[in-house]
Amino acid sequence: MLDVAPRVRKYEILPSLQPPGIPAVAPLPTGESEDTRRIAERFGEAVLAAGLHHGQQVVYIKPEQLVALAEFAKTDPHLRYETLIDVSAVDRSELPVSDHRFHTVYQLRSYSRKQHLMIVCPLEDGDEPTAPSLTGVYSGANWPEREVWDLMGIRFAGHPDPRRILMPENWPNHPLQKQVPLGGEEVPFTLTWEDPEFESLGKQILEAKSAPPKLPPGMSLENMIINLGPHHPSTHGVLRLVVELDGETVVNVDADLGYLHSGFEKTGENKRYKDFVYYTDRMDYLTAMSNNLGYCLAVEKLLGVEIPPRAQVLRVIMAELQRIASHLFWLSTHVLDVSGTGMSLLMYATRERERILDLFEMVCGARLTVGYMRIGGVSRDIPPAFLPHLEEFLKIMPEQIDDYERMLTHGPLWSERLIGIGKITREEALDMGLTGPMLRGSGVDWDLRRDAPYSGYENYDFKVPVANEGDCYARYLVRMEEMRQSLRIIRQAVDNLPDGPYRAEDRKITPPPRAELDISMEALIHHFKLMTEGFHVPPGMAYQGIESSKGELGFFIYSDGSARPYRLHVRGPSFNNLYAISKMSKGHMLSDVITNIGSIDIVLGEVDR
Amino acid sequence: MTTTPVAQFSELKREQLNRYLHDRIQVPEELQANVMVTTLDKIYNWSRKSSMWPLLFGLACCAIEMIATAASRYDLARFGMEVMRPSPRQSDLMIVSGTVTKKMVPAIVRIYNQMAEPRYVLSMGACATGGGPFKEGYTVVSGIDKYIPVDVYVPGCPPTPEALLYGLIKLHEKVERQSITTVPWYRKGASEAVPVPVLGPDIFDPRKVQVIKEYTLGAAAATRGAAAATGRLQPQPIPEDVKARIRAAQAKYRAMKKQPA
Numbered sequence: 001m002l003d004v005a006p007r008v009r010k011y012e013i014l015p016s017l018q019p020p021g022i023p024a025v026a027p028l029p030t031g032e033s034e035d036t037r038r039i040a041e042r043f044g045e046a047v048l049a050a051g052l053h054h055g056q057q058v059v060y061i062k063p064e065q066l067v068a069l070a071e072f073a074k075t076d077p078h079l080r081y082e083t084l085i086d087v088s089a090v091d092r093s094e095l096p097v098s099d100h101r102f103h104t105v106y107q108l109r110s111y112s113r114k115q116h117l118m119i120v121c122p123l124e125d126g127d128e129p130t131a132p133s134l135t136g137v138y139s140g141a142n143w144p145e146r147e148v149w150d151l152m153g154i155r156f157a158g159h160p161d162p163r164r165i166l167m168p169e170n171w172p173n174h175p176l177q178k179q180v181p182l183g184g185e186e187v188p189f190t191l192t193w194e195d196p197e198f199e200s201l202g203k204q205i206l207e208a209k210s211a212p213p214k215l216p217p218g219m220s221l222e223n224m225i226i227n228l229g230p231h232h233p234s235t236h237g238v239l240r241l242v243v244e245l246d247g248e249t250v251v252n253v254d255a256d257l258g259y260l261h262s263g264f265e266k267t268g269e270n271k272r273y274k275d276f277v278y279y280t281d282r283m284d285y286l287t288a289m290s291n292n293l294g295y296c297l298a299v300e301k302l303l304g305v306e307i308p309p310r311a312q313v314l315r316v317i318m319a320e321l322q323r324i325a326s327h328l329f330w331l332s333t334h335v336l337d338v339s340g341t342g343m344s345l346l347m348y349a350t351r352e353r354e355r356i357l358d359l360f361e362m363v364c365g366a367r368l369t370v371g372y373m374r375i376g377g378v379s380r381d382i383p384p385a386f387l388p389h390l391e392e393f394l395k396i397m398p399e400q401i402d403d404y405e406r407m408l409t410h411g412p413l414w415s416e417r418l419i420g421i422g423k424i425t426r427e428e429a430l431d432m433g434l435t436g437p438m439l440r441g442s443g444v445d446w447d448l449r450r451d452a453p454y455s456g457y458e459n460y461d462f463k464v465p466v467a468n469e470g471d472c473y474a475r476y477l478v479r480m481e482e483m484r485q486s487l488r489i490i491r492q493a494v495d496n497l498p499d500g501p502y503r504a505e506d507r508k509i510t511p512p513p514r515a516e517l518d519i520s521m522e523a524l525i526h527h528f529k530l531m532t533e534g535f536h537v538p539p540g541m542a543y544q545g546i547e548s549s550k551g552e553l554g555f556f557i558y559s560d561g562s563a564r565p566y567r568l569h570v571r572g573p574s575f576n577n578l579y580a581i582s583k584m585s586k587g588h589m590l591s592d593v594i595t596n597i598g599s600i601d602i603v604l605g606e607v608d609r
Numbered sequence: 610m611t612t613t614p615v616a617q618f619s620e621l622k623r624e625q626l627n628r629y630l631h632d633r634i635q636v637p638e639e640l641q642a643n644v645m646v647t648t649l650d651k652i653y654n655w656s657r658k659s660s661m662w663p664l665l666f667g668l669a670c671c672a673i674e675m676i677a678t679a680a681s682r683y684d685l686a687r688f689g690m691e692v693m694r695p696s697p698r699q700s701d702l703m704i705v706s707g708t709v710t711k712k713m714v715p716a717i718v719r720i721y722n723q724m725a726e727p728r729y730v731l732s733m734g735a736c737a738t739g740g741g742p743f744k745e746g747y748t749v750v751s752g753i754d755k756y757i758p759v760d761v762y763v764p765g766c767p768p769t770p771e772a773l774l775y776g777l778i779k780l781h782e783k784v785e786r787q788s789i790t791t792v793p794w795y796r797k798g799a800s801e802a803v804p805v806p807v808l809g810p811d812i813f814d815p816r817k818v819q820v821i822k823e824y825t826l827g828a829a830a831a832t833r834g835a836a837a838a839t840g841r842l843q844p845q846p847i848p849e850d851v852k853a854r855i856r857a858a859q860a861k862y863r864a865m866k867k868q869p870a
Contacts, residue, residue, distance in 0.1 A: 167748070168712055180747070182745050182746065231666055231720055233695040237667060237668070237672070238667075238713060258710075259710060259712050260669055260708060261748050262708050262710065262749055263743060263747050263748050263749070264743065266746060267743060267746050279742060282669070282743075329673070333676075351680075354681075367677075368670055368673060369670060369767065604669070605670065
């Protein structure tokens with residue numbers, strides 16, 4: 001492959017216009033909590049800093065003690081951090097620091113104690129920055145660590161499968177490193193015949209080599225190898241699975257991701273905070289509202305801005321409607337894959353989903369990629385026709401859910417294909433870092449809406465459905481009940497919808513109303529500043545997780561004080577849940593792989609980043 | 610003058626027929642109400658457009674809207690298109706629905722090469738048409754039309770089902786305008802496969818098509834035994850007039866460089 005340097009497009013604000021304090025390093029945590037004190041006592045010198053930062057427990061640890069800390073956090077009876085939620089990394093080469101270029105960041109969660117812990121591990125500088133792998137403690141660290149290696153170029157010592165995960169094997173760089181440019185469009189009309197680029201252009205288009213098949217590790221050519229995807233009707237997108245079969249029994253499954261890698265993390269680091277809201281729509285395109293909400297909450301955590309109550313309730317209504325829409329789509333495609341009643345249920349579920357999309361169209365003009373929420377509130381108030389239509393939807397929807405259940409729940413075909421398939425025990429689910437219905441289907445009673453409430457979810461009365469079997473049928477039951485509970489939440493939200501502003505009145509963050517621009521010079525200045533430069537977010541880092549329809553959707557943002565996020569990482573529920581496909585499918589039939597894919601409920605836009 | 614409606618209809622039909630029938634075509638009396646004369650193109654295109662089977666092929670968000678188009682409210686069956694075939698061998702239309710990444714492009718081109726002619730491509734949404742919101746990123750190609758020929762573009766991010774339907778109707782209109790005598794797929798010999806791109810940090814320049822063709826076909830001839838034997842895939846030399854154009858452009862560029870700005 002020829003090395004053609006991409007043209008760099010600078011989105012930087014001119015240096016002279018930047019306030020002198022920018023970029024700045026995120027401040028160290030202050031104060032202490034019970035957990036951080038305990039960890040600091042146990043590890044002494046190895047703990048570089050520990051305490052609270054934006055209400056989050058943060059521990060800075062030396063890399064030598066990282067694995068010991070994870071083991072301690074997992075096994076200590078007073079800590080009990082059962083799950084590793086997320087692994088990410090920050091490249092600090094553009095910050096005013098000279099050492100420890102890379103920091104790896106880990107998010108730990110204790111379900112039994114309802115605690116969250118952020119571990120930051122500054123790595124030693126060198127040619128190959130290396131961090132110790134946590135796969136020995138939490139097996140769910142496998143894919144996130146591979147992702148960090150792929151995109152950030154950090155090696156993980158002791159990782160069982162150190163391959164790239166999203167980008168192709170021969171990709172020349174690690175794209176999230178700061179010296180790698182965003183990409184750059186090709187500009188064909190500025191090239192001339194004499195340009196050196198022109199000589200090399202086009203030579204990248206080569207005949208596909210018929211190389212000998214490269215097997216994923218752990219597979220042998222003794223058995224039959226089947227290639228499923230990336231173009232396959234029931235992989236729900238461009239997922240590619242390499243399946244090793246003995247007869248018709250699955251021996252091994254290896255997922256090949258990255259066919260829809262749109263690179264939104266890097267794009268987000270080059271956009272102003274307010275501009276990235278629209279990109280979140282296109283991550284998990286079935287739950288655009290929840291993505292909006294998660295991102296806005298993470299930025300608001302850094303900003304410390306108050307959200308007016310009406311905006312909170314509107315956000316809850318939209319997020320819950322989106323959950324129902326997403327579950328309906330999951331149901332229809334899952335049934336289409338698995339059961340004979342497929343096409344009719346797709347038609348029925350789509351009928352109800354269209355009603356929800358109509359409601360979205362009413363509030364924001366778009367059906368799928370809504371972009372409705374803003375940092376500081378929502379983009380506009382609901383129109384007068386919204387509530388009557390919502391009432392009608394609330395009236396008909398419970399009957400429809402019963403209808404679907406009548407078609408499926410006791411159907412022999414449905415239960416035959418689902419019961420006992422894709423079993424995950426409670427311990428496995430915790431170890432692999434599964435979230436959402438995958439976790440609740442395995443008997444873990446956890447819902448971020450109830451246990452770590454955001455957006456005023458503590459004010460609503462709803463149940464968290466849990467099933468103990470851990471198979472596809474249990475997850476189906478959980479999701480069906482979740483739809484009913486979402487309807488309950490919407491009912492309560494509509495009944496208690498308060499009056500008032502629909503976005504924060506802070507003019508440094510939200511633009512002034514149009515009418516104000518005509519009469520107030522100050523409003524005009526605010527508007528101009530917001531639309532050209534955007535707002536600055538104080539230096540710091542924040543992780544905000546929300547309960548999306550597929551699981552925990554988390555946003556990790558590292559702010560350097562400028563108007564763009566310095567590091568933006570998304571913890572996608574589908575990505576982490578898909579890791580379970582190998583464990584779920586082994587020993588079952590090939591057709592059960594399809595059931596498992598449907599049951600995990602993946603959306604490739606989010607899996608592939 | 611006949612009065613019964615049936616007789617009136619027969620009369621009308623006969624009048625219509627007489628316009629087209631030459632003396633040599635003798636339509637029996639009892640069949641004259643049942644025969645309609647039209648052109649071969651018309652009946653052929655009508656049947657093709659009325660049962661155009663799309664490839665069941667989704668990439669990203671647009672695929673969700675494509676499914677919504679096929680489902681209950683928008684009902685693609687009205688256009689004879691509800692049979693979505695997962696196999697490219699059985700489908701007539703590829704709807705490129707979503708973000709095309711550098712990793713996915715080879716697969717898409719390969720699927721396109723596998724489709725039987727006549728085949729059509731509809732580029733759905735901003736990403737497939739021009740890269741879309743992720744165009745600045747490092748993995749997204751700026752438009753599928755750099756790689757395979759596209760018949761209809763549907764704008765939107767994602768396009769609504771109505772927009773997609775409009776695009777499909779436009780495609781039907783295009784099909785109706787084609788003629789058997791001029792369409793490329795009834796010419797002599799097999800049509801050439803589109804070269805499958807290989808992942809690289811950059812995207813190819815369409816003006817370099819000739820060079821690319823030479824390069825890729827040369828590589829194919831060198832590696833594939835059967836193809837090399839037939840000689841069909843030999844490298845195509847650059848024609849003399851193209852070479853002259855290149856030389857002229859180079860000279861012009863050199864002259865331009867020497868001039869003071």
